[in-house]
Amino acid sequence: MSTVGQKITTAYASSIGRTAYLWGWPLVNMHNRLSIMEQVPEPGLIGGIVPAGPPNHIGMLHDYIRPEERVVACPNQDVVYGFGSLDAERGPAVVQVPDFGDRFWVYQIVNQRTDSFVELGKMYGTVPGHYLLAHDDWDGEIPEGISGVFRYDTRIAIVIPRVFMDDTAADREDIASIINQITVYPLSDFDGSMKTVDWSKVPVFENGEQGAGQGETQWVDPNTFFDVLPAVLKEIPALPGEEGLYAWFQTVLEASSKDPQIAAALREAAVEADATVQELFEFRNFGISVPGNWTTQRSGAQFGTDYLMRTAVGKSNIFVNTPNETTYFYQDLDEDGRRLDGSHHYEVRFETGELPPVRGFWSLTVYNKHHFFHPNELDRYSLGTKNQGLVFAEDGSLTLYIGGAKPGSADQLPNWLPAPDEEFSLFLRAYWPEDSVLEGSWTPPVAQRR
Template sequence: MTKIGIFAGAFASVAIVHGAAVFAESGLTADEISEIAKDATTYALPMLMNYGIMYEYAVDVGGKQYKAPFNSLYSEANVFTYKDRAVVTPNSDTPYSFVWMDLRAEPMVLCVPEVEKSRYYSVQLISQYTYNFGYIGSRSTGNEAGCYAVAGPEWSGDTPKGIEKVFQSGTQFALGLFRTQLFAASDIDKVRAIQAKYSAQPLSKFLGTDAPTAPTAIDWPKIDKDLAKHDPFGYLSFLLQFAPAVGIFEDEKPLRAKFASVGIEPAAPFPSKPLTDEEIAGMKAAAAEVQKEVASLGKLVNGWQISEGLFGDRKMMGDNYTLRAAAAVAGIYGNDSVEALYPLAKQDADGKPLDGSTGKYTLTFPAGELPPVNAFWSVTMYDGKTQLLIENPIGRYLINSPMLPDLKTGQDGSLTLYIQHDEPSDPDQKANWLPAPDGPIYMVMRLYWPKKEALSGTWSPPAVTKVQ
């Protein structure tokens, strides 16, 4: 199981671990403790899922998923495949570059080169809460070259010379997630050339000034399946020390006080204590609410779940922590709707679960009704159980708009995708084949920089139809 899966699973199926509940010390009733644990669970889940990814990518040196240390930009030379298992529902359209930023001592500066106007790129800035607190890129800042600063929650000052804009994170650690559009396999060298021009450096180095005192080293708690079940709130206490309730987060102080009343407070000893029966009950109730929220996200249109406002910043999402947790479970690090829209499909036109072991399916876009986008669109296949990309004989994980010249269209100009586990025998169908798992199917349609007809609902994705 991946580190991110360990935390999601820990909250979904809590082990019964009896602890010594000392209610007299807190002055709280069993019901009050259960309710606080419920709130803490929904609050913590996306933060812990994020920690699982950060730990694998930037902390666990020598681990299979390790990429680079903090404040060092790392670029994937290729798109994600079935071998990449740290993040659920990964994008396989755009090679990723990323930098895990430690903002405790000073801001980081991210610089981007001029990118040709026909190519989409974006830099998504994500806090430890999993809020998207800023964007750089084609839609937000254009394709011109520029440098941008990313500051921690307690930084203040004027915009430094040579910096286009300062983005402020709500947490002291943050992720800069770069996406660079790949037009075709033959285009990969051009993408790599763009990636080589992305840069990340401390502000002092950018300005040529003396560096501030280095922050203290951190003893990162290892991620263990049993410990995640027995002491998930210990991880939350650890993470809260990097997420001060300042600025727009000051309204969380009463909630943090409730957490502290049951021992969940910044930098509390780790591991902390066994869960009480009341805390377990609260966690189970919260997990059920999150799963219910995931199942009902957005509106159902032709079998596709379409959600707006699923991802965004703290101002937009407010204190809806259940929605924040559900969004992370559905697909952590999703973009704001204006940046990318994500229709999700787990069922066919008749409302029955999609399953590659029992059926073959088609998805037909009528002539002139392809997804309306300013950048590009794609339909990606995942294993319905793990939400990860699946191994298949042709190494195809998606079909997207850059592939249109190689796809077969009907005489009426329509485009039909063939969704099945076994390879089609018909050559035209094979050209449009999206390999499916031998079991439950989970598909994600991505509309990058969607047009207003997609955001308003004027355009809707067509239904996935089972072949009779």
């Protein structure tokens, strides 16, 4: 039964408005990111740092992401990234997969709900070729030479290739020819050939307001959230069981379009709900608790109706992989529950045989209180598989040292991660994790304050 036209109170509108904000925050985030990609004239680098392209294209880096990046929180300096958006209204797109050899790689491609709808990566045994990314409603002819088709049901999607690279000059040279074959372009440009782009020689675009400040670009403004939500509801079909939720939202939106008091109540509700979203930015405030005050989550990029986790991850570290591709462990606290603070020294000790069990790679990263890298003279932000100079103890254990103005001793330097002289967080990634990680029988060691 339709509820459009029903008389409602401002109190009712406020109640529904808070729910809508917490539910729709990641979806509006994605909508607004497309508006930025639409301003990019061709594949290149925003601000000389962030890979981007117009809709149905991507940009690629040719080295690690730089610490000045502010478009996506919790970046990773173990992989070479690409980034771009899909717009179903512009038709299908083709994504190229080169021959990566034995190198770890994975393409994350998520719909507007930030849920993955592809399986492209080393863990899937994907063969080199061209793959089609098309909306469910597209019924065009699939040309010869397409190796596979992946469908999505929302207007917008995001494409993020990740390719592992050792932190060596030799691997930077070796990876270049592979990276140059990673690209996305409209189906109309497909001719069956493996196209190449020299990603070290692409245009640089002004970043405008993107990346200004210490925190992530503000992709969602509570003051304009309900101006954008009507378009978002049209872009994203209701999941099974969400029909009633959509009807609720449509009722208050329709009322707000006619009643300034209802519109004002919704804006106020969004501002109030945004305080809750800000709380979800802190890793210790969401997820599944595991030993040592770490938290994790097991629904990344497959959130479905897990709205709490979808919004928490969207705010704190959006664009995570599915757990079988990458398992994430988050840490704000030391072993005694005290907030991590770079004015102190910490140790994370992996006992013999207890390194993160992965078939891909692992890393431990330090993020500042804004979930970005802490610039330092070593230009070092993470340690793990990519680092060939890590020093192991005679018994095979590995201790990583974090924080303090300098290492506790000179012999700790190869295993030392600089941290800001204030609150910071640790972030452990396990790419292509073994079952012991997925099942929870392996968890990271504690962060011990020294």
